Amino acid sequence: AQKVTQAQTEISVVEKEDVTLDCVYETRDTTYYLFWYKQPPSGELVFLIRRNSFDEQNEISGRYSWNFQKSTSSFNFTITASQVVDSAVYFCALSQAYNNAGNMLTFGGGTRLMVKP
Amino acid sequence: DSGVTQTPKHLITATGQRVTLRCSPRSGDLSVYWYQQSLDQGLQFLIQYYNGEERAKGNILERFSAQQFPDLHSELNLSSLELGDSALYFCASSARGMTGELFFGEGSRLTVL
Numbered sequence: 417a418q419k420v421t422q423a424q425t426e427i428s429v430v431e432k433e434d435v436t437l438d439c440v441y442e443t444r445d446t447t448y449y450l451f452w453y454k455q456p457p458s459g460e461l462v463f464l465i466r467r468n469s470f471d472e473q474n475e476i477s478g479r480y481s482w483n484f485q486k487s488t489s490s491f492n493f494t495i496t497a498s499q500v501v502d503s504a505v506y507f508c509a510l511s512q513a514y515n516n517a518g519n520m521l522t523f524g525g526g527t528r529l530m531v532k533p
Numbered sequence: 534d535s536g537v538t539q540t541p542k543h544l545i546t547a548t549g550q551r552v553t554l555r556c557s558p559r560s561g562d563l564s565v566y567w568y569q570q571s572l573d574q575g576l577q578f579l580i581q582y583y584n585g586e587e588r589a590k591g592n593i594l595e596r597f598s599a600q601q602f603p604d605l606h607s608e609l610n611l612s613s614l615e616l617g618d619s620a621l622y623f624c625a626s627s628a629r630g631m632t633g634e635l636f637f638g639e640g641s642r643l644t645v646l
Contacts, residue, residue: 449632449633451633458639459621459639459640460535460623460637460638460639460640461623461625461635461637462535462637463633463634463635463636466632466633466634507576509633511632511633513632519564519566519581519589519627519632519633519635520566520578520581520589520591521568521576521578521633521635522578523575523576523577524575525575526575526576
């Protein structure tokens with residue numbers, strides 16, 4: 417069985433602070449995908465990143481960065497110099513990586529990030 | 534705008550009733566997924582269709598059913614509704630090969646009274 421845990425249910429920061437959202441996962445598969453999705457107040461989920469379990473390189477995209485550590489089964493997400501527009505619920509997700517199962521996502525409970533001006 | 538269209542956006546109905554949620558995927562996407570988001574269960578995968586055929590099933594109740602039509606739009610049918618079915622129902626679509634990169638609609642919020 418797969419499981420994703422986001423221990424932080426809510427985080428509040430002041431604009432320009434850096435913030436890290438934690439994600440810990442459990443899976444028996446040796447090959448899998450990890451994801452982050454953003455759910456802004458408008459409601460729709462927006463894809464942010466996908467990471468293959470074979471690729472442990474960290475990734476940076478603008479103010480966003482992701483730290484994948486297989487040894488600790490973690491896939492943490494850091495926002496540098498946070499902005500009010502970053503306020504949203506962020507979901508970490510996991511999927512198997514065979515056949516077409518890659519799109520059956522197991523989501524964590526989400527972390528609500530509030531960035532105050 | 535993800536390109537995925539869901540109707541209705543909001544729906545209020547009574548226990549025991551039946552409702553149909555509709556989804557139009559992004560142009561060119563053959564796969565459609567349904568997810569349920571509730572306070573109790575979080576975000577849960579319900580079912581996937583690919584080019585009209587059911588491909589995968591998740592935690593979908595027997596009272597729920599879905600189908601994908603030749604024009605690739607999909608419908609999720611919820612029957613014998615219970616209070617606990619109140620949730621946000623998302624439809625998503627994906628391009629072939631883009632594993633896990635789902636494009637979600639804005640959701641249909643169902644309230645069962």
